Amino acid sequence: MRPETITALRRQFHSHAEPGFLEYRTASVILAELAGMGVRATTGRDAIDVGGIALPPTQAEKDEWGGRAVAAGASAEDVAYFQEHGTAIIAELEGNRAGPTWGLRVDIDALPVDEETATDHAPVAGGFRSTTPCMHACGHDGHxxxxxxxxxxxxxxxxxxxxxxxxxxxxxxxxxxxxxxxxGVTRGVNRMLAVHLGGDLPTGTVVGGVTDAMATTKWKATFDGEAAHAAAAPEKGRHALAAAAQATLAILGLTRFAEADTRVNVGTFHAEGSANIIPARATITYETRSTSNAVLADLNDRAEAAVQGAGQMYGVTVSTRAYGRAAVSQPDDGLLEDVARAAAGVPGVTTFTPKGPSGGGSDDAHLLIRDVQAAGGSGTYIFVGASNPAPHHHRRFDVDEDALVLAVDLLERLFRS
Structure with a gap:
């Protein structure tokens, strides 16, 4: 594939950014491209267990993004299939001689970010700014x-x-x-990789393995109380919103740990009703993070105690559900040596660092890596610098498109060795 074709694909994905589990047009393009190459693709239950998705899209979300995908050129048949069977796709390529089975994770979803509109933003100047309420603000279009x-x-x-x-x-x-x-996508994989563009690194820089990614759990807590008139009978109510507020402050005030770095955040807070009604239901979503898997487990226990304690204080019941998670993985030295040899043969690589930091991010690709490692294989998470002009998840995020070809050259050399 020529460099200009890679760039064109990236721009096409960028201009039609779609959120998680709703990447209908993106998946349709990927499937069509693989079919055109004659590459075998696996979808549906052999690629993803949709029954295991903790917070699947609502029907309204499916309808909205399905309509957008069809309007942007995806076939209605493809969209209906992905709505039912999920948007994960596996491309399997067979070599002509004995060797290991490599796994490579490339993510395809975008973020609910309103992209920059200024003309000095390259996607605006190049005519491929996102046409949806989402934006590829983390490089997944490039991936x-x-x-x-x-x-x-x-x-x-x-x-x-x-x-x-x-x-x-x-x-x-x-x-x-x-x-x-x-x-079962990792079954039989001996060497598991993930690749990520950016990392606030200049183009030409490659980090063979990220060492300090943060383990994380994403939570939703629902507080169920009892409605009452806020003036005439406040004592009859059980104030779900007040409990959620107390839980929010308690989570944000959780203690730090000496042996690992931690982060906590409450990202959403919602209740319905009226100024004169004791709210009967409230929800919050929050996250915990740590550079240690063990510390994260402890932090989750403390957050659960804080949430339940807030519910007890106000006499409301609380249910919590984890809907996303990632772990910490460490790169294997033997695989890092393979990546180093491959990088040495790519002219565009000017700086190679065997191990390096992630900048505090989390990524569930580490679950894939750990799963392969637990079965006796090896893995690493590779950063490829792309001179991003703004931080990840920022409305002005972009990547140097020369980094796309560099990443492909690096991985191709690694797989052919």
């Missing part, structure tokens, strides 16, 4: 293009073993990897 470019280059079969490219939905919110693991 999807990298995955397709690799499939195109490797379809000649001139490499050892096999390569399994996993086009993963819903990385944002760390919701997509686990149901793919539950579908």
């Amino acid at each position: 999807a293009a990298i995955g397709l470019a690799l499939a195109d280059r490797l379809r000649d079969g001139n490499f050892p073993g096999r390569v399994r490219i996993m086009f993963q939905p819903a990385e944002e919110g760390v919701r997509g990897a686990q149901p793919m693991i539950d579908a």
Whole structure:
């Protein structure tokens, strides 16, 4: 695949950004491109266990984004299929001689970010600014293009073993990897990779393995109380909103840990009613993060105690549900040596660092890596610098498109070695 084709694919994905589990047009394009290459693609229950999605899209969300996808050129048949069977796609390529089975995760979803409109923003100047309420503010448009470019280059079969490219939905919110693991996508994989563009690194820089990604859990808590007249009979009510507010403050005030870095946040807070009604129901969503899997488990217990304590204080019942998670994984030294050798043969790589920081981010690709490692395989999470002009998740985020070709060259060299 020529560099200009890779760039064109990235721009196409960018201009039609879609949120997690709703990437109908994106998945339709990926499936069509693989079919055009003659590359075998797996979808549906062998790619993702949709029954294992903790907070699946509502029917209204499916209808909205399905309509957008069809209006943007996706076939109604494809959209209906992905609505029922999920948007994960696996491309499997067979080599012409014995060798390992590689897994490569590339994520495909976007964020609910309103993209920059100024003309000095490259997607605006280039005419590929997002046309939807979402934005590829984390480089996943580039990742999807990298995955397709690799499939195109490797379809000649001139490499050892096999390569399994996993086009993963819903990385944002760390919701997509686990149901793919539950579908068996890592079964038989010996070496598991994830690749990510950006990392606030200049183009030409490659980090062989991220070492300090944060484990995280995303939670939803629902507070159920009892409505009452706020003036005439306040004592008859059970104030769900007040309990949610108390829980919010308690979560934000959780203690820090000496042996690991931690983060907590409450991201949404919702209740309905009127100024003169004691609210009967409220919900919050919150997250916990840590650089240690063990500390995260403790932090989750403390957050649960805080939420339940707030409910007890106001006499309301509380139910909590984890809807997304990621873990910490460490790169394997032998695989880092392989990545280093591959990087040394790519002219565009000017700086190679075996191990490096993630900048405090989380990614559920680490679940895929840990799953392969637990079965005796190896894995690493690779950063490819892309001179991003603004931080990840920012409305001015962008990537240097030269980094797309560099990433493809690096991975192709690694798989053919």
